[in-house]
Amino acid sequence: MTEPLVLTQLEIGYRILTLNRPDKLNAFNDAMHEALRAAIDEAEADLDCRALMITGAGRAFCAGQDLRDRVLAPGETPVPRESLEKYYNPLVRRLRALPFPVVAAVNGVAAGAGCNIALACDIVIAASSASFVQSFARIGLVPDSGGTWILPRLVGDARARGLALIAQELPAEKAANWGMIWRCVEDDALIYESRRICEHFSVAPTQGLALIKQALDASATNDLDTQLDLERDLQRQANMLPDYAEGVRAFMEKRKAKFAGRKGKA
Numbered sequence: 001m002t003e004p005l006v007l008t009q010l011e012i013g014y015r016i017l018t019l020n021r022p023d024k025l026n027a028f029n030d031a032m033h034e035a036l037r038a039a040i041d042e043a044e045a046d047l048d049c050r051a052l053m054i055t056g057a058g059r060a061f062c063a064g065q066d067l068r069d070r071v072l073a074p075g076e077t078p079v080p081r082e083s084l085e086k087y088y089n090p091l092v093r094r095l096r097a098l099p100f101p102v103v104a105a106v107n108g109v110a111a112g113a114g115c116n117i118a119l120a121c122d123i124v125i126a127a128s129s130a131s132f133v134q135s136f137a138r139i140g141l142v143p144d145s146g147g148t149w150i151l152p153r154l155v156g157d158a159r160a161r162g163l164a165l166i167a168q169e170l171p172a173e174k175a176a177n178w179g180m181i182w183r184c185v186e187d188d189a190l191i192y193e194s195r196r197i198c199e200h201f202s203v204a205p206t207q208g209l210a211l212i213k214q215a216l217d218a219s220a221t222n223d224l225d226t227q228l229d230l231e232r233d234l235q236r237q238a239n240m241l242p243d244y245a246e247g248v249r250a251f252m253e254k255r256k257a258k259f260a261g262r263k264g265k266a
C-alpha cells in the first residue's frame with residue numbers, strides 16, 4: 001500500500017498535516033497538491049477544528065516544486081506552467097483565509113515555494129537546524145507563492161532583495177532575529193512547542209481570531225483611514241459574538257474563559 005502524500009493527525013481542537021514525500025524533501029508534485037487541498041478541505045469542514053499545524057516528514061519541511069517534473073528532453077520546447085494558477089496561488093490564498101490560525105512547524109529546509117508557503121502561515125516556528133531559502137534565483141525563476149509580497153513586509157526591502165537575488169540559505173535563528181518568523185526552538189522542542197500553540201488556539205475565541213486575520217491581511221494595502229473603518233466594522237462583528245460577552249464575564253469573575261468554537265456556542 002502506498003503512503004498518503006499528506007498525513008492527517010486529529011487532535012482535540014486542531015489537526016496536524018504532514019507533507020509526506022520525505023525521500024523527495026517533500027517537494028510538491030500535482031498529487032501532493034491535491035492531497036493537501038483535500039486535507040485542508042476536511043479541516044475546514046470540521047467545525048471542531050480550531051487550528052492547523054503544517055509540518056514535513058523527514059529532514060525537510062518542503063523543497064518547493066518537484067523539479068523532476070520540469071526536466072525538458074533535449075530539443076523540447078519550454079511551455080508556460082500553470083502550477084501557480086492551479087495550485088500554489090489558491091493554496092496561499094486559502095491559508096490566509098482559513099477561519100482559524102495556521103501554524104507552520106518548519107522541521108528542516110524550506111525552499112522555493114516551500115519557503116513561501118511556510119511564510120504564508122499565521123505563525124511560523126522553526127527548528128534551529130531548519131533554514132529558509134528563496135532558491136528560485138538559482139534556477140532562473142521568480143519567487144512565487146507570495147514571496148515577493150510577504151518578504152519585504154516581514155524583513156524590509158534590503159533583506160528581501162538579498163534573500164531573493166542572492167538566494168542563500170537563511171538559518172532559522174537568523175530568520176527569527178530578522179522578524180521573518182515567530183520563533184526558533186531547539187530541534188527536539190519543535191513539535192512540542194508547535195502543539196502548545198495549537199492547544200492554545202484550540203480553546204481561544206476562534207471567530208475573533210478569524211476577524212484578526214482579516215484585519216491584518218487588509219492592512220497591507222489599506223491606508224490608515226480605510227483600516228480604521230475596517231477595524232470598526234470587524235469590531236462590530238466581534239461585539240455580536242458570544243465570545244466577547246464570555247471574555248468580559250470571565251475577566252470580571254477572575255476565571256478562565258470558555259470560548260465558543262466555530263459552532264458559535266460554548
Ligand code: T3D
Binds near residue numbers: 023027064084136
Ligand atoms: O514550474 C513551476 O511549476 C513553477 C513553480 C515553482 C515553484 C518552486 O518552488 S520553484 C523552486 C523549486 N525548488 C528548488 O529550486 C529547491 C531545489 N533544492 C535545493 O535547492 C536543495 O535540495 C535544498 C536547499 C532544498 C536542500 O539542499 P540539501 O543539500 O540539503 O539537499 P540536496 O542534496 O540538494 O537534495 C537531496 C535530494 O533531494 C537530491 O536528490 P538525490 O541526489 O539524493 O537523488 C535533490 O536532487 C533532491 N531535491 C531537492 N529538492 C528538490 C529535489 N528534487 C526535485 N525537486 C526539488 N525541488
